[in-house]
Amino acid sequence: MSIRVLVSYHFHRDTDLDQFVAQLGGNVDLFADSGAYSAYSTGAVIDREKYATWLARWDHLLSVKSNLDVIGSVQGGADNIAYLTAQGHEIMPVFHVGEPFDVLRQQCDEHPYVALGGMVPYLAFGAANRNRAQVMRWMIKAHLIAQKTGSVLHGFGCTGSLFLRDLPFYSADSSSYMFPRKRCLMYMWDDRKQVLRSFHFRDLSAVRRYAHVLSKYGIEPGRVSDPGFMVSGSENFDEDRVDITAVAMRSFIAMERSLRSRHGVPAPFEGDPVSAVTGTKIYFVNINTAYVDMEPIIRVAREGLL
């Protein structure tokens, strides 16, 4: 049993992560993030001492610890990484869109594993299509810089399949596996074309078109196309939400397997057989421990697909 999950301090500061991991069967590749971006967008501020304490508290569970980045301040991020490192943590720095590439050059000189961040506004809500060429140029340059030192890259909030298909990211994280239950929007991995197919499952013609893919990832198309499927307030609402989320997760795991086979990015660190594997790896972002958030992860973890 194993699964990759990204948890952030912002959302999980009070979560018992021992219990969280135990629920998932114990063998979890757990990525720790400060959640600075989420905090910033809601006006909250993250205290670096408390973040350091949180990292230390759950150190035995964490395979990756990312920096407490400071939006709009390269120096602020650098100060935080120095502080957290002084506390004994091996921290992954984050290079943001808009920062000078010399910052990334220095990060790659000093770290084997660096994250690219701040891309979400350029990729969200369909913006990826409009911005694809520009974002791609920026990501290519970042990879060329990382290649020189042999560092590998994580893409925060970047599960756009076209970026991941062409670029050798070591890892990325996805919250879009929650889109089916939040927006009725499915992302289904097409192994043959190496792309994610997206469609609204309230659109019956789309369900018919992608019926074979829905079956492949564990749900009967007839159930999805039933007008009573995932209706708010219905008896089966939660179960439907859990099942459709699990379907999306299986699709992203298939995507991970396919990308790993395609890129074969060596692990930047040594560790257990779950976390220190060849990339590309995909982490599922989890922001709370409610039933509909946890149950799909628990079920998919039990299936041992990784």
Next chain:
Amino acid sequence: MIKFLGHKRIALDQLETFPGNANIGDVPKILDSLVANGQYRGLIVREVDGRYVVLCGNHTKLAMVEHGAGECANEDCMLCEDNWTGEPRCELFSCTDEEATKINLADNRISEFSKRDDQALADLLMSIEDLTGSGYNADDLRLYMPQEPPTLEELSQEYGEVEDEAVPVLPVLSFRVTPELRDAFLELTVDADDPSDPTSRFAYLISKAAG
């Protein structure tokens, strides 16, 4: 009750296709397979009132008709190689009309639930020298073969260089508003530097809001 009656060779002109068969098979592809592989599976035939009705393998039967009852001109034809005299091997059953329909439906439907392991398929396609008669062709082979990702240098050539590294791309704000809000936005920002540019209007609004 469905009862197996035995194996029998039955002349093509005695075999009736299943009335109302909903499956539409690819007869030329099946004929290619018959030529390359011979008849590797018997037709499933119902014997009823002295008639022989094909339950499964209707398009194989049609491909055999297309081939013809005698030897063909292709000296490598595996169907002819198998002492072909226009009498396919059949597995005979007796059953009711309802059972016959169910067998016909099941045979066509259940294979639709199959899932394909693309990697295993790619391995199999690579393991044989000649794809003829397999149902696959060279285009399929290219399609299923895992392709190498482009190199970073190739990508860099395709997409070009970052022009201004400090501002690689501008964020996009996109949202729907009511007609009233839209009109209010347009009225409040009519004095923007460039009223024809929504970005200029938005910047003007922000500067007003910031005092």
